[in-house]
Amino acid sequence: MTLVNALLVRLADAVLAPLAGLPPLAVVAGCALGSALAVLAVMRFTSNQEALGAVKRRIHAALLEMRLYNDNLPALLRAQGEVLRHNLSYVGLSLVPLVITAVPLTLAIAQLQAWYGYTGITPGAAVVVTAVVDGRTGAGLPQLEGAGVEVAGPPRYFPTLGEVTWRIVPRQPGPTTLRLVTAGGTVIDKQLHIAAGDEVARRSPVREQPSFIGQLLYPSEPPLDAATGVTAIRLPYPERLLPVAGQAVHWLWVYLALTFAFVLLLRKPLGVVI
Amino acid sequence: MHSGMARLVPHPRVAFLATAVALVTPAAADAYIGPGAGFAVMSSFLVIFVTMIVVLASVLAWPFRALWRLVRRSGPPPAAIDRFIVVGFDGQDPALTDQFLNEGLLPNFAALKAQGTYRRLQTTYPALSPVAWSSFSTGTHPARHNIFDFLDRDRRTYLPLLSSTRIGAVEKFFRLGKYLIPRERPALTNLRRSKPFWTILGERRIWSTILRVPITFPPDRFYGAELSAMCVPDLLGTQGTFLLFTTRPPAARFKEGGQRVQVTLTGDRIDTVVTGPENTFVVGHPPLTCPLTVTLDRAQGRATIAVGGERVTLAVGELSGWLSLPFPAAPGVTVAGIARVQLLELGDHVSLYMSPINLDPEAPAMPISHPDYYAGYLAKRHGPYATLGLAEDTWALNEGVTDDATFLQQAHDIDDERRTMFLTSLDKLRRGTLVCVFDATDRIQHMFWRYIDPKHPAHRKDVPAEHREAIKALYQKNDALVGQVMATLGPKDLLMVISDHGFSSFRRGVNLNAWLHREGYLTLKAGADGSTEWLRDVDWSKTRAYCLGLSGLYLNLRGREAGGIVEPGDDARALKAELIAKLTGLRDEAGGDIGVREAFDTRALYEGPYSENAPDLVIGYNAGYRTSWDCASGMVSGPVFEDNTKAWSGDHCIDPRLVPGVLFCNRAIGDTRDLSIVDIAPTALTLFGLEPPPHMDGRPWAVAS
Numbered sequence: 016m017t018l019v020n021a022l023l024v025r026l027a028d029a030v031l032a033p034l035a036g037l038p039p040l041a042v043v044a045g046c047a048l049g050s051a052l053a054v055l056a057v058m059r060f061t062s063n064q065e066a067l068g069a070v071k072r073r074i075h076a077a078l079l080e081m082r083l084y085n086d087n088l089p090a091l092l093r094a095q096g097e098v099l100r101h102n103l104s105y106v107g108l109s110l111v112p113l114v115i116t117a118v119p120l121t122l123a124i125a126q127l128q129a130w131y132g133y134t135g136i137t138p139g140a141a142v143v144v145t146a147v148v149d150g151r152t153g154a155g156l157p158q159l160e161g162a163g164v165e166v167a168g169p170p171r172y173f174p175t176l177g178e179v180t181w182r183i184v185p186r187q188p189g190p191t192t193l194r195l196v197t198a199g200g201t202v203i204d205k206q207l208h209i210a211a212g213d214e215v216a217r218r219s220p221v222r223e224q225p226s227f228i229g230q231l232l233y234p235s236e237p238p239l240d241a242a243t244g245v246t247a248i249r250l251p252y253p254e255r256l257l258p259v260a261g262q263a264v265h266w267l268w269v270y271l272a273l274t275f276a277f278v279l280l281l282r283k284p285l286g287v288v289i
Numbered sequence: 290m291h292s293g294m295a296r297l298v299p300h301p302r303v304a305f306l307a308t309a310v311a312l313v314t315p316a317a318a319d320a321y322i323g324p325g326a327g328f329a330v331m332s333s334f335l336v337i338f339v340t341m342i343v344v345l346a347s348v349l350a351w352p353f354r355a356l357w358r359l360v361r362r363s364g365p366p367p368a369a370i371d372r373f374i375v376v377g378f379d380g381q382d383p384a385l386t387d388q389f390l391n392e393g394l395l396p397n398f399a400a401l402k403a404q405g406t407y408r409r410l411q412t413t414y415p416a417l418s419p420v421a422w423s424s425f426s427t428g429t430h431p432a433r434h435n436i437f438d439f440l441d442r443d444r445r446t447y448l449p450l451l452s453s454t455r456i457g458a459v460e461k462f463f464r465l466g467k468y469l470i471p472r473e474r475p476a477l478t479n480l481r482r483s484k485p486f487w488t489i490l491g492e493r494r495i496w497s498t499i500l501r502v503p504i505t506f507p508p509d510r511f512y513g514a515e516l517s518a519m520c521v522p523d524l525l526g527t528q529g530t531f532l533l534f535t536t537r538p539p540a541a542r543f544k545e546g547g548q549r550v551q552v553t554l555t556g557d558r559i560d561t562v563v564t565g566p567e568n569t570f571v572v573g574h575p576p577l578t579c580p581l582t583v584t585l586d587r588a589q590g591r592a593t594i595a596v597g598g599e600r601v602t603l604a605v606g607e608l609s610g611w612l613s614l615p616f617p618a619a620p621g622v623t624v625a626g627i628a629r630v631q632l633l634e635l636g637d638h639v640s641l642y643m644s645p646i647n648l649d650p651e652a653p654a655m656p657i658s659h660p661d662y663y664a665g666y667l668a669k670r671h672g673p674y675a676t677l678g679l680a681e682d683t684w685a686l687n688e689g690v691t692d693d694a695t696f697l698q699q700a701h702d703i704d705d706e707r708r709t710m711f712l713t714s715l716d717k718l719r720r721g722t723l724v725c726v727f728d729a730t731d732r733i734q735h736m737f738w739r740y741i742d743p744k745h746p747a748h749r750k751d752v753p754a755e756h757r758e759a760i761k762a763l764y765q766k767n768d769a770l771v772g773q774v775m776a777t778l779g780p781k782d783l784l785m786v787i788s789d790h791g792f793s794s795f796r797r798g799v800n801l802n803a804w805l806h807r808e809g810y811l812t813l814k815a816g817a818d819g820s821t822e823w824l825r826d827v828d829w830s831k832t833r834a835y836c837l838g839l840s841g842l843y844l845n846l847r848g849r850e851a852g853g854i855v856e857p858g859d860d861a862r863a864l865k866a867e868l869i870a871k872l873t874g875l876r877d878e879a880g881g882d883i884g885v886r887e888a889f890d891t892r893a894l895y896e897g898p899y900s901e902n903a904p905d906l907v908i909g910y911n912a913g914y915r916t917s918w919d920c921a922s923g924m925v926s927g928p929v930f931e932d933n934t935k936a937w938s939g940d941h942c943i944d945p946r947l948v949p950g951v952l953f954c955n956r957a958i959g960d961t962r963d964l965s966i967v968d969i970a971p972t973a974l975t976l977f978g979l980e981p982p983p984h985m986d987g988r989p990w991a992v993a994s
Contacts (some may be wrong), residue, residue, distance in 0.1 A: 076670035085347050090717045095344050
């Protein structure tokens with residue numbers, strides 16, 4: 016997974032870095048269009064289009080039957096049974112494309128989340144860095160340092176939570192590396208992106224020990240070494256919200272809504288049953 | 290930066306977890322994964338949710354609806370029956386039925402007869418489906434329901450009009466560049482008058498499902514569902530125009546219901562268009578078109594036909610299934626049709642037959658069902674089906690474009706479509722009425738009678754057994770359907786199997802316009818020879834009588850017809866009497882038989898508010914005779930009697946006393962009088978506990994309980 020993530024990070028950076036200057040809404044819309052086309056292609060070539068069309072017609076027929084026989088309870092219930100039965104067929108027929116689409120789209124969304132899910136930490140504003148430790152702190156608390164970052168005060172340890180926190184004040188905009196040195200002398204890096212404005216860049220709020228979910232959700236940095244005694248390091252990046260019709264909306268909803276819309280718009284011209 | 294904006298933020302971890310879960314369980318991930326496959330799950334949940342709401346709402350609303358009906362006293366009265374099921378086999382002939390019963394070929398009909406009733410059923414004057422089925426549905430004679438024939442005439446121009454429906458044009462538009470946006474709907478009127486019995490039942494909340502009963506276009510509005518039938522036009526607005534795409538040189542145009550489209554072969558490919566109706570959305574109303582491509586594979590003896598985004602590969606002689614023909618009319622507006630195609634030849638010349646373009650039942654250009662979505666519901670449930678009124682393409686066979694096998698396949702396919710609809714509707718019916726008319730009996734007897742009548746001019750012995758036995762096989766198929774229906778009957782169900790008329794051979798055609806001309810009642814314009822269609826050669830200022838339609842003879846009455854010269858009153862009565870005297874017993878000297886048994890004065894047959902619209906005389910042809918093809922198309926020239934050599938070889942448009950229908954019922958009917966098709970509507974009302982309205986001509990039967 017680490018290797019896959021490394022490749023995906025390179026690929027995503029190659030695609031998204033040149034677009035960083037564009038309005039995030041435009042890039043998200045472009046990605047939604049691409050995803051819609053990919054979804055339609057997968058549906059077109061991996062599903063039984065004829066059977067899908069037939070089962071959709073039967074579902075529609077059963078719905079109309081419910082409308083037609085709404086005074087006839089047995090007919091109504093039988094029609095609902097038909098709806099349920101045909102729905103199961105519909106889901107069954109969609110399973111293969113579902114699985115095929117789910118994998119690349121999940122990975123793509125993780126990459127997009129890293130680029131468009133967060134805004135940068137503002138220079139001069141104090142934030143708290145948290146390291147989750149595994150309880151072996153007898154030898155002393157780890158230390159934190161970083162170029163362009165002022166560590167304001169000593170670390171604080173919360174034994175019940177197993178967390179060590181530092182209050183830091185970023186000073187210089189741009190990417191930097193926080194360096195956490197354990198009592199044993201092991202050095203752990205954590206990427207930090209400081210931005211004065213609404214700059215789009217890859218940001219990773221969490222670096223964790225290896226796990227499937229962790230790797231899936233936070234692909235930007237390699238996992239932590241389990242031997243270090245540090246389970247995770249967290250940065251409180253603010254979430255990026257996109258302005259849509261006067262609302263601040265998370266990019267993911269925008270992406271999903273647009274992808275749905277593009278699929279609906281393009282399915283007939285492209286002759287895909289979905 | 291986003292202060293003041295509402296927030297709609299999914300927690301990223303939750304969202305990503307949902308995505309991960311989606312890898313193994315699709316259901317939860319729909320909204321997250323995005324559309325495509327995710328659509329399936331999300332829309333499925335939506336559909337299930339909606340249906341549950343509908344069911345719940347229906348269940349909860351039920352007591353309130355019942356209470357409302359009780360308060361309004363509009364609920365169903367106590368009834369003697371739960372279900373009234375009418376299976377109509379259009380044209381099932383009593384003589385043939387008797388013959389097949391005696392041969393033991395119809396065990397279910399025999400069982401029905403043994404269980405209840407088998408009688409002759411009197412038909413109407415004339416014995417025509419639109420007339421008889423209108424009497425069936427309204428319980429009245431033609432003078433009260435206003436349908437006297439397939440055709441009526443325009444009294445100003447003497448040109449034929451469809452007797453049952455008026456389709457108006459849209460006159461008012463908004464203009465937007467080259468586009469015209471209609472400001473009104475085209476007027477569509479069913480000219481059948483009087484209320485069908487299912488409308489009366491519906492007023493007391495008794496459900497009816499009415500499938501393909503003739504003269505139900507545009508559909509009736511009532512408590513129930515109805516699919517229109519006879520007189521539903523094709524997409525071209527005609528009663529069925531087939532298309533023949535051919536590389537053969539132009540030939541004489543078809544007499545009936547067909548258009549020849551000249552095409553050119555380029556290499557092994559034909560590129561042409563299917564021409565649809567005129568595009569009322571564009572200035573000038575140019576015709577709508579749909580591209581059609583035929584790509585030949587001579588080595589394999591087949592061709593691929595691409596039309597409307599669909600492709601089908603056919604061998605010579607193979608008939609396709611229904612193909613969609615979309616005709617784009619304006620941005621976002623498509624007029625949809627369906628048709629079947631057959632590759633007729635693939636040699637030096639290439640010819641392709643296309644059936645009449647039926648209105649697409651999923652998106653009909655005109656209302657063909659009640660409720661509007663009912664036609665679409667049937668199509669979604671059972672697949673596309675024929676919607677044209679006279680759906681079986683008799684004209685193509687008559688013109689020799691298609692062959693017996695193709696016609697039989699078409700007729701049986703359409704019959705099967707209807708059987709499926711009927712059986713599904715029967716399954717749904719708990720209380721109320723179900724009527725379905727099957728036309729195959731009529732159409733196949735029309736086209737295959739020549740094979741059971743050795744005296745018919747078109748009779749041939751060297752025909753395959755399945756064609757020679759086509760009528761018998763159909764009766765047996767109908768018998769099987771009757772058996773299926775009988776198996777579903779409960780103790781309070783009443784089943785009637787009926788036909789609107791019987792059948793007879795059509796060996797000789799009678800051109801009564803030629804006879805009227807010969808006898809001096811009809812005069813041609815100077816220099817005209819009478820060979821022009823639709824009576825255009827007639828000099829109306831010197832004509833006293835004329836024929837139009839399949840059975841009607843009209844006086845050219847002053848004050849009624851635009852060029853009328855016969856004075857109403859005594860003159861008209863005298864002329865009628867004279868014509869009746871001359872026509873009754875009119876002999877066919879060459880044929881050696883009587884051509885006309887009796888000419889009936891319609892004023893003596895029936896009285897009602899629409900008597901004025903009736904023909905003055907209804908001609909009762911003898912068995913073996915009928916209006917000739919030339920007379921039916923308004924030609925005056927040619928002999929009075931001539932052989933009918935067409936495939937259309939059986940008919941029923943003769944003396945109605947010779948072609949009664951059949952009545953089978955699962956209960957005994959006590960009446961000793963003659964039973965008439967006009968009695969069924971009042972009988973149905975009585976059985977459901979309702980008093981038949983006084984205007985009904987029919988009288989209810991004493992049906993055993």
